[in-house]
Amino acid sequence: xxxxxxxxxxxxxxxxxxxxxxxxxxxxxxxxxxxxxxxxxxxxxxxxxxxxxxxxxxxxxxxxxxxxxxxxxxxxxxxxxxxxxxxxxxxxxxxxxxxxxxxxxxxxxxxxxx
Amino acid sequence: xxxxxxxxxxxxxxxxxxxxxxxxxxxxxxxxxxxxxxxxxxxxxxxxxxxxxxxxxxxxxxxxxxxxxxxxxxxxxxxxxxxxxxxxxxxxxxxxxxxxxxxxxxxxxxxxxxxxx
Numbered sequence: 001x002x003x004x005x006x007x008x009x010x011x012x013x014x015x016x017x018x019x020x021x022x023x024x025x026x027x028x029x030x031x032x033x034x035x036x037x038x039x040x041x042x043x044x045x046x047x048x049x050x051x052x053x054x055x056x057x058x059x060x061x062x063x064x065x066x067x068x069x070x071x072x073x074x075x076x077x078x079x080x081x082x083x084x085x086x087x088x089x090x091x092x093x094x095x096x097x098x099x100x101x102x103x104x105x106x107x108x109x110x111x112x113x114x
Numbered sequence: 115x116x117x118x119x120x121x122x123x124x125x126x127x128x129x130x131x132x133x134x135x136x137x138x139x140x141x142x143x144x145x146x147x148x149x150x151x152x153x154x155x156x157x158x159x160x161x162x163x164x165x166x167x168x169x170x171x172x173x174x175x176x177x178x179x180x181x182x183x184x185x186x187x188x189x190x191x192x193x194x195x196x197x198x199x200x201x202x203x204x205x206x207x208x209x210x211x212x213x214x215x216x217x218x219x220x221x222x223x224x225x226x227x228x229x230x231x
């Protein structure tokens with residue numbers, strides 16, 4: 001069975017500082033990994049994905065994530081956080097062998113303070 | 115272009131009533147998914163439709179839940195004899211399937227907030 005862990009319920013960061021949101025996963029086959037962001041009373045918005053190839057993936061709004069197979073991690077990063085980045089972030093995994101459904105982590109709330 | 119749309123945006127119903135939630139996927143997307151987001155359970159997969167294949171119903175929590183997809187487009191999620199634990203936000207997503215390009219990510223609608231009183 002596939003699973004995702006986001007060890008931090010909340011991350012607080014000052015505006016302009018680097019932001020990291022942690023994610024680790026467990027799958028039986030090759031993982032497809034995704035990050036989504038959810039703003040209040042909104043649906044999930046796709047940020048970026050790792051399918052294959054370069055371990056460093058760049059996505060929307062200046063976010064990037066690094067796939068680390070040995071550590072089974074896919075941490076989300078942004079070099080300089082903005083107040084507008086405050087939202088709920090979800091990591092998700094799809095095991096190609098297990099079909100097309102996504103398994104989500106519990107979410108990490110990011111609060112960027114001015 | 116237009117994204118995934120869902121209706122209603124909010125639904126309040128009495129315990130024991132049936133409800134229907136609607137999803138209009140992005141035009142041309144062959145795959146459609148339903149998820150449920152609740153405080154206690156996080157984001158849970160419910161059901162997945164792909165073209166004319168039999169749906170993957172492995173996430174439906176009970177036989178009170180069912181879904182159909184007509185004409186390969188619009189989908190309806192039906193919950194019969196609603197219970198208070200069914201209260202949640204029901205999210206629909208769609209995607210292209212296949213290939214190594216953008217076909218893998220799912221695009222989500224704004225959700226339907228269901229409250230069972």
